[in-house]
Amino acid sequence: MTTVAAILSVRGLYAGYQKLSIIQDISIEIGKGEIVAMVGPNGSGKSTLLKSVVGLVQVFGGDVSFEGRNITGRKPEEIVREGIGYVPQMANVFTKMSVRENIELGASMLDRSGKEEALRRTLALFPSLSPKLREKAGNLSGGERQMVAIGRAMAANPKLLLLDEPTAGVAPIVAEQLFRALLGLRTQGVTVLLVEQNARRALTLAERGIVMTQGRKVYDGPSKDILDDQAIRNLFLGEPRKADAAGGSRHNT
Amino acid sequence: MSSRSPILELKGIRKKFGGVNAVDGVSLDIRQGGVYGLIGPNGSGKSTLFNLVSGLLQPDAGEIRFEGRRIDGLPIRKIFELGISRSFQIPRLFFGMTVFDNLMCAPKGQTGESPISALRSEKWHVQEQVFARSMRALLDELEISGVYLNPASEISGGQMKLLQLAIALATEPKLLLLDEPTAGVAPRIAQDIFLAIEEQRRRTGTTFFIIEHRLDILLEKVDHVFVMHQGKLISEGRPEQVTQDKRVIEAYLGISG
Numbered sequence: 001m002t003t004v005a006a007i008l009s010v011r012g013l014y015a016g017y018q019k020l021s022i023i024q025d026i027s028i029e030i031g032k033g034e035i036v037a038m039v040g041p042n043g044s045g046k047s048t049l050l051k052s053v054v055g056l057v058q059v060f061g062g063d064v065s066f067e068g069r070n071i072t073g074r075k076p077e078e079i080v081r082e083g084i085g086y087v088p089q090m091a092n093v094f095t096k097m098s099v100r101e102n103i104e105l106g107a108s109m110l111d112r113s114g115k116e117e118a119l120r121r122t123l124a125l126f127p128s129l130s131p132k133l134r135e136k137a138g139n140l141s142g143g144e145r146q147m148v149a150i151g152r153a154m155a156a157n158p159k160l161l162l163l164d165e166p167t168a169g170v171a172p173i174v175a176e177q178l179f180r181a182l183l184g185l186r187t188q189g190v191t192v193l194l195v196e197q198n199a200r201r202a203l204t205l206a207e208r209g210i211v212m213t214q215g216r217k218v219y220d221g222p223s224k225d226i227l228d229d230q231a232i233r234n235l236f237l238g239e240p241r242k243a244d245a246a247g248g249s250r251h252n253t
Numbered sequence: 254m255s256s257r258s259p260i261l262e263l264k265g266i267r268k269k270f271g272g273v274n275a276v277d278g279v280s281l282d283i284r285q286g287g288v289y290g291l292i293g294p295n296g297s298g299k300s301t302l303f304n305l306v307s308g309l310l311q312p313d314a315g316e317i318r319f320e321g322r323r324i325d326g327l328p329i330r331k332i333f334e335l336g337i338s339r340s341f342q343i344p345r346l347f348f349g350m351t352v353f354d355n356l357m358c359a360p361k362g363q364t365g366e367s368p369i370s371a372l373r374s375e376k377w378h379v380q381e382q383v384f385a386r387s388m389r390a391l392l393d394e395l396e397i398s399g400v401y402l403n404p405a406s407e408i409s410g411g412q413m414k415l416l417q418l419a420i421a422l423a424t425e426p427k428l429l430l431l432d433e434p435t436a437g438v439a440p441r442i443a444q445d446i447f448l449a450i451e452e453q454r455r456r457t458g459t460t461f462f463i464i465e466h467r468l469d470i471l472l473e474k475v476d477h478v479f480v481m482h483q484g485k486l487i488s489e490g491r492p493e494q495v496t497q498d499k500r501v502i503e504a505y506l507g508i509s510g
Contacts, residue, residue, distance in 0.1 A: 017407060041439045042411030043400060089410040089437065090343050128296065139270055142342040142433070143295025143466075165410070168436040169342055171294045171466055173507040197411065199440050238441030 007032045007160055007191050008053065013062035015052035021060050022048040024215040030160075035182060035192045037202040037223060040212035041236055046195040047089055049212070050162045053193075054086045055079050066160065081109070085158030089165050089195075092149035095138030099129055102137050102148050106155030115155075122151030125181050126174065142169040150178065160191045167198050179205050199237055203227050211236070258321075260285040260428055260460050261306065266315035268301055275301040276312070277484035283428070288454060288461045290471050290492070293481035294505050299464045300342060302481070303430045306462075307339045308332040319428070336427030340420075340434060344413040348406035352397065352416055355405050356388045357381075359423035391419050394449055396442055411437045418446060422453055429453075431463045435470065443467060447474045468506075472496065480505065 006029040016022035022045045030036055038046050051057045053064055055076040063072040071079050080086070085106075093102050100119065107118040123130050126147040132140065137148055150166055167175035179201060182192050196202035203209050203223040211219035211226060213235075219226060226232055261283040268276040276298045283289055291299050304310040306317060308329040317325040324332055347355050363384070364370050365377035392398040395415045400408050405416065418434050431450075435443035447470055453459050465471040472478070472492040480488040480495060482504040488495050495501055 020407070041396070042415065042437075042442065043397075043409040047409060128294065132296075135271070135273075139273075141296040141300060142436075147295070165437050169295075169433050169466065171505060172468060173505065174295060175466075176507065197435075197437055197439055197443070236439055236441055238444045 005032060006030060007067055008193070009065045010049075010053070011062050011064075013049075013052060013064065014060040015057050015062075016048060016060070017057060022057075022215050023052060025062070026215075026217050027062075028210065028217065028220065030191060030193060032159075032191055033186055033189050034208060035186055035194065035206040036208045036210060037199070037206035038193065038195045038210045038212060039197075039199040039202065039226070039236065044212040045215040046212050047164050048215075050086065050164055050193070050195060053079075053162060054084060080156070080158075083157075083159035085153035085156060085161045087149045087153045087161075087163050087166060089168070093137040093140070093145045093152075095136065097137060098134050099137055099140070099148055100133040103151045103155055106152035109156065118151075118155035118157075121154065122147075125177065126151065128174075143171060143174065146170050147174070154185075158190065160193065161185070162193050164195045165197060166194070167196065167201075175201075200227065258285065259283060259318075260320055261462070262316075262318040263302075263306070264316040264318075266302070266305060266317065267313045268298075268305060268310060269313055270301075274484045276305065278315075279481070279484075279486050280315075281479055281486060281489070283460060283462055285427075285460055286454065286458050287476045288450065288474060289463065290475040290478040291462060291464045291481065292466070292468065292471070292478060292505060293487075297481040298484040299481055300432055303339055303432055303462075303464065306332075307337055307430060333424075333426075337430065338421050338424045338426035338428075339430035340417050340432055342432045342436065344417040346405040346413060346416060346420075348404065350405060351402050352392070352405055352408060352412075353385075353388065353401040355416060356392065356419055356423060357384065359420045360384050360388075361424060388419075388423060391423060391449075395419055395445065411439060411442075414438055415442065415446075418449075422449065425457055426459060428460045428462065431461065431465075433464055433466065435465060435467045443470055447471075450474070468496075 008030040010026055010028045013023050013026045014021045040046055048057055052059055055074055059072055063070055065071060066082055103119055103122050104115045107115045129147055137145060146169055166178055194202055203226055206223050209223035209226045210217060211232060259282040263279055263281050266276055266279045293299055305312050308327055312325050319335055364380050370376035392401055397412050397415050400412060414437050421429055434446050450461055475492060478492050478495045479486055480501050487500045488498045
């Protein structure tokens with residue numbers, strides 16, 4: 001972890017809404033090309049941490065730097081231009097625009113061929129969107145909207161991708177495709193910070209896991225240790241189900 | 254279960270959006286007191302089917318019966334009063350109100366709703382206290398009581414999902430349609446949600462119809478599963494039968510092994 005140069009550094013961060021600091025003194029370093037899974041109970045501050053990186057919530061203390069540049073307090077559009085892609089949890093597509101327009105919007109700084117390329121990559125990942133390119137995104141199902149939002153974020157070729165529950169509402173087979181695509185991104189040098197409630201799968205994918213509770217980071221290290229930790233299992237993961245074998249791992253090769 | 258009469262019957266339901274057959278001739282029966290699952294790929298028509306049953310959309314063709322009575326064409330409020338509630342994939346809440354006040358709107362038959370008794374607190378005070386106690390217990394059960402005085406706009410996405418579920422349960426419907434209740438919810442709480450569903454079925458005899466992609470949890474808890482693909486019902490039966498069905502594996506589960 002320390003051998004790789006950090007692409008994202010969060011130091012002593014306090015952030016939240018109005019006067020309420022949700023994030024309590026968080027420091028995180030993420031190395032280039034890492035996949036890091038962030039897990040924790042509902043309301044523990046995972047989404048707020050992602051939002052504080054992209055400038056969508058107020059920062060009360062501490063700082064965020066990306067590739068060594070301090071980006072604390074900068075506007076979301078400037079941060080995105082630096083090379084950070086972000087997929088929010090809900091309301092993540094422009095409902096009045098078509099699927100194609102939504103995806104191309106993510107590539108708006110690229111030329112025509114860049115846009116075509118972005119579209120091609122999205123459709124390779126989510127073939128079920130192909131017949132729906134001209135549909136308004138508002139007519140899509142919840143899971144399909146999620147695919148469009150991910151396609152849009154990836155269209156700009158971000159160096160760092162922040163994903164807030166990308167597989168919520170997505171069919172298992174598509175979720176598995178997405179997880180594999182994230183592994184593929186790593187080989188292209190893209191760094192991924194992933195918030196997931198599909199925690200077991202996310203932690204088997206990512207080598208490193210962060211556990212959040214009540215706005216604080218309570219664990220940061222190898223994912224395997226989280227899966228093996230009885231206290232975390234009791235608190236957050238619950239016991240594995242018998243049907244895990246029938247449902248969850250069915251899709252593993 | 255088979256001895257009980259269907260609480261919900263769908264016959265040849267169709268719904269088109271533009272050129273797409275979102276629901277394409279679906280017929281099914283749901284029996285009273287059962288827990289039913291509805292699974293299928295994204296965009297297969299599952300949420301649209303729920304929108305048709307709850308009256309948010311009108312079918313282009315077909316019949317929907319609830320307790321033997323035609324309900325297609327009835328307004329949403331009427332369908333709700335007959336005993337059908339639902340939750341949404343993306344939570345719809347009163348965002349300016351607190352978590353607790355959102356939930357307190359849910360119970361039916363509140364004396365204080367009548368303009369005359371609203372003026373006399375002794376008429377509704379005791380009833381409201383009883384509701385308040387049971388609503389607090391429900392928030393405890395779903396582990397969101399810690400934020401009960403927060404505005405609904407200032408809780409996390411997962412907590413919004415849990416609040417919406419609590420509201421749906423608190424309306425004590427005869428039939429509850431849940432659209433992905435565990436999406437965005439922490440794994441242990443996802444298991445607790447299904448315990449809360451079991452508990453409600455035992456206590457009030459509510460029938461559940463649940464869309465869910467978390468098959469590890471769903472398939473363990475439902476009596477019967479329906480599978481949709483491209484607007485059509487392609488399979489139904491007990492969970493262990495459906496997961497062996499070749500069409501289901503191809504369309505939704507993926508090739509095993």
